[in-house]
Every structure is written in structure tokens, then in C-alpha cells.
Amino acid sequence: MKKTLLLLVALFFLSCEIEYDGETKLVVKGKVLLENNLPLSNHEVKLFVRRESSSIPFIFYVPSETNFVGKATTNENGDYTMVIPKPKSNYNEIIIEINSNSPYHKRQIRNIDSDDFSNFELNIGTEKLFQRENLANLYINLNQVNANFQFLNINYIGDYTDEIKYFKPLSDEYIDYFDNLSKLVKKNQELVIQWEVRNNSTNIVSTFEELLIIDEQESIQFTINY
Structure with missing residues (x-):
């Protein structure tokens, strides 16, 4: 019983933070347009890695966690590219935030994971923002x-x-x-x-x-x- 508890405690400390592979980089690309299909330039795009909370009753509790790990700015054509460290397996999703606080509507692309990348690259395509x-x-x-x-x-x-x-x-x-x-x-x-x-x-x-x-x-x- 004591060995089991020690193992659970060790697992808790090993999984208390989202981990990243510092040697492996992932590339995310995309384009941002306005509602009139004109490119949105000089616009910041952010990327987050999120993990949901988890627990074993009466043993430990791991709270939810969201890490801000990358950002990019669109060019004159509305295109952007960002490079991030590859998250390891102890996370739930990658989130790309196109907009959060501006005259345009909020926009997030969610439910992305590292398996969606091909040759370490992911192009999420074109996203359109409305006033x-x-x-x-x-x-x-x-x-x-x-x-x-x-x-x-x-x-x-x-x-x-x-x-x-x-x-x-x-x-x-x-x-x-x-x-x-x-x-x-x-x-x-x-x-x-x-x-x-x-x-x-x-x-x-x-x-x-x-x-x-x-x-x-x-x-x-x-x-x-x-």
C-alpha cells in the first residue's frame, strides 16, 4: 500500500505541469481575412496549450492549465507563421486564438493536437473576421x-x-x-x-x-x- 501511494505521489509531481519537447519544433500557418475578403495585416495571432483538470479522490488533484506558447503577426497578405515547442502527451488540446479584444468578433480554433501536424507543420487555412x-x-x-x-x-x-x-x-x-x-x-x-x-x-x-x-x-x- 505504501509503495502504491509513493508511486501515485511521484506520478503527481511528474504530471503537475504541461511538458514540452524542447528539441522538436512545430510550425503553424494560416491566413486572416476581413468580412469583405480583404487581408487583415499587422494582426496578432496567439497559440495556447491547454490541459483539463484531473484527480484521484483523496490522493491528489491536478488543476487545469493553459500555457501561452507562441504568437505571430499577419503580413500585408494576412498570412502568418509561428513556431512552437512540441507539447508532450500530458495535454488536451492546442488552441489558436485569431482574435480576443478588437473591433472584430472573438475567434478560436480548438481541438488541435500534435497528430494533426504533417512533417511538423500545420496549415489551418483561412479564417474570416467580422466587425x-x-x-x-x-x-x-x-x-x-x-x-x-x-x-x-x-x-x-x-x-x-x-x-x-x-x-x-x-x-x-x-x-x-x-x-x-x-x-x-x-x-x-x-x-x-x-x-x-x-x-x-x-x-x-x-x-x-x-x-x-x-x-x-x-x-x-x-x-x-x-
Whole structure:
């Protein structure tokens, strides 16, 4: 029993901080555009490595931890490159923060890990920032009116964004599903909402769509009856 406790204590001290491979470097590249598709130059991009808290009851508790490990500034074309030390296995995700405090909306790319890098390099592609004052909050309400029908997914056609984007789908489908029921949408546009519903009695999947006029309102509620 005493040896087990000593081993657990040793593991605690070994894992109390996020560790990095100081000899191995990772390269992150991307581009930042404005809502009018013009490049955003001289804009700071940051990178964080995060770990969730963990514990063994009555033995030890490791708090959550977020390390700021890299930053870059976009050039005249909106492109950026940053080099970071490779985090070891005791972390949960790499987070790229495109924007946090400016006239533009907040933007993070999350759920990245070192396995997503090819030859130590990752290009996250192009991210578009909207003026905060030009965005409205759209909320989708689901109203099941037929017990045989199952709501499958939803898609948006138009100018929209999210404060958080997952580089790859989350393993928890429940979280993925509900994250997609709210969007930041650009004001003064025609937004098409598409959704799929399965009839579990016939196993037939039907697609529906509706045109939604987005005006100057700050918040919009839209109900889907299925």
C-alpha cells in the first residue's frame, strides 16, 4: 500500500505541469481575412496549450492549465507563421486564438493536437473576421411534433461564423449537435437554413430549407418544427 501511494505521489509531481519537447519544433500557418475578403495585416495571432483538470479522490488533484506558447503577426497578405515547442502527451488540446479584444468578433480554433501536424507543420487555412457591430446572434429552436421523426443535422448558406471552431469534430456528438444550433450571422442578408429529418418508421431522410431575412436585429430566434 505504501509503495502504491509513493508511486501515485511521484506520478503527481511528474504530471503537475504541461511538458514540452524542447528539441522538436512545430510550425503553424494560416491566413486572416476581413468580412469583405480583404487581408487583415499587422494582426496578432496567439497559440495556447491547454490541459483539463484531473484527480484521484483523496490522493491528489491536478488543476487545469493553459500555457501561452507562441504568437505571430499577419503580413500585408494576412498570412502568418509561428513556431512552437512540441507539447508532450500530458495535454488536451492546442488552441489558436485569431482574435480576443478588437473591433472584430472573438475567434478560436480548438481541438488541435500534435497528430494533426504533417512533417511538423500545420496549415489551418483561412479564417474570416467580422466587425462585431455587423453580427447578430441566431438561435435555432427545435420543436418535435412527430415522435417518429428524428432531427439529423442543420446547415447554413450565407455569411456566418462562430466564436469557437473545432479543427476536427469533437468525440462527443451531443456537444457537436447543439453547438451548431446557434450562429453569429452577418446583418442585412438573406440566409438559407437547411436541415435533414429522418422518418424512423420508413427510414426516409427528407431535406428542408427556408430563407431567413436577417435585418438589423441583434438577436434572432428561428423555430424548426419536425
